[in-house]
Amino acid sequence: MSTPVILDQQHARHLLAQVDVPQILRKLFRDLAAGQAVQPPQQLVEFPAGAGDFINYGGVLAEDRVYGVKTSPYIVRDDGPLVTAWTLLMSMDSGHPLLLCDAGELTTARTAATTAVAVDALAPTTAERLTIIGSGPIALAHLHYARELRQWLDIRLYSPGLANKSPAQRAVLTDLDPRLSLADSLETALEDADVILLCTSSATPVIDPAQLSKPALITSISTNAVRAHEVPPQCLAQMDVYCDYRVTTPGSAGEMRLAAEQHGWHADAIVGDLAQVLSAQAPRPDYQRHAFFRSIGLGLEDIALANALYRLHRAS
Numbered sequence: 001m002s003t004p005v006i007l008d009q010q011h012a013r014h015l016l017a018q019v020d021v022p023q024i025l026r027k028l029f030r031d032l033a034a035g036q037a038v039q040p041p042q043q044l045v046e047f048p049a050g051a052g053d054f055i056n057y058g059g060v061l062a063e064d065r066v067y068g069v070k071t072s073p074y075i076v077r078d079d080g081p082l083v084t085a086w087t088l089l090m091s092m093d094s095g096h097p098l099l100l101c102d103a104g105e106l107t108t109a110r111t112a113a114t115t116a117v118a119v120d121a122l123a124p125t126t127a128e129r130l131t132i133i134g135s136g137p138i139a140l141a142h143l144h145y146a147r148e149l150r151q152w153l154d155i156r157l158y159s160p161g162l163a164n165k166s167p168a169q170r171a172v173l174t175d176l177d178p179r180l181s182l183a184d185s186l187e188t189a190l191e192d193a194d195v196i197l198l199c200t201s202s203a204t205p206v207i208d209p210a211q212l213s214k215p216a217l218i219t220s221i222s223t224n225a226v227r228a229h230e231v232p233p234q235c236l237a238q239m240d241v242y243c244d245y246r247v248t249t250p251g252s253a254g255e256m257r258l259a260a261e262q263h264g265w266h267a268d269a270i271v272g273d274l275a276q277v278l279s280a281q282a283p284r285p286d287y288q289r290h291a292f293f294r295s296i297g298l299g300l301e302d303i304a305l306a307n308a309l310y311r312l313h314r315a316s
Helices: 009-016 021-033 104-122 137-146 160-164 167-174 186-190 233-238 254-262 274-278 299-315
Strands: 005-007 043-046 052-061 066-075 086-091 097-102 129-133 154-158 180-182 195-198 217-220 240-243 291-294
Touching (some): 005 009, 005 299, 009 097, 009 104, 009 299, 021 299, 052 299, 097 299, 104 137, 104 217, 104 299, 129 137, 137 154, 167 180, 233 254, 240 274
Parallel strands (some): 154 180, 195 217
Antiparallel strands (some): 086 097
């Protein structure tokens, strides 16, 4: 048995810059729709005594003859939680491990690129104003993948932490795109927005869609906090809801679970997931009301990227 390839964060970052992440994910979701991929529910295991938890994300890519699992612990510490992630890629033919990869870079890239795939598929073709809530690595990765998806007239970024940044730190952000401005308040950031990307680690609502001035596409991601949600659960009934994978997302997404338990919402109300939208099995929003896209992160996304990095490493 050959020794599996081991990629640390720096090597993974180097290889990741050479692959078309959104295109890999588009193919993944089309394979999922065609029955060539398998995505089981994620597995959450809590540590004893409130010490944290870990989530296992698995998946199978039959056409590529690989399967794998990403494991991501959330470790509670006095100086703040520690979150890491590693992805193991396995051969469906030999049963041997092919790759063990620090999944930090994969997680950031696939989270943002999945949102970008959703924005490209769901946002109005005439969308002009993009708002990003958050200023960490995940938010900046969202900017990287979303900034060329439409003819944006302006891109606004807001997070409470911006107030504490120096002029030099703020300049680093605004230098990322000539259309980018830093909003001084959440209200300013949201004004007249066509697409709103929520990229925070908040466990409680960040915005209230009911207060927006016009219908918009709102996207939301996951954090490891229990039942974390970036929009109020009760607002789901007033939006056209989409997700990354309808089989697994409703059982994990905090606002969906709370909406079902407390507000009578049902997962059957989901209009479509990315597999359905990209294979024309679900309609796109008509923007008579807000559209909401929720991703929880799929093991298949990590495995598809790990497989791409493995093949690139072998080729080089």
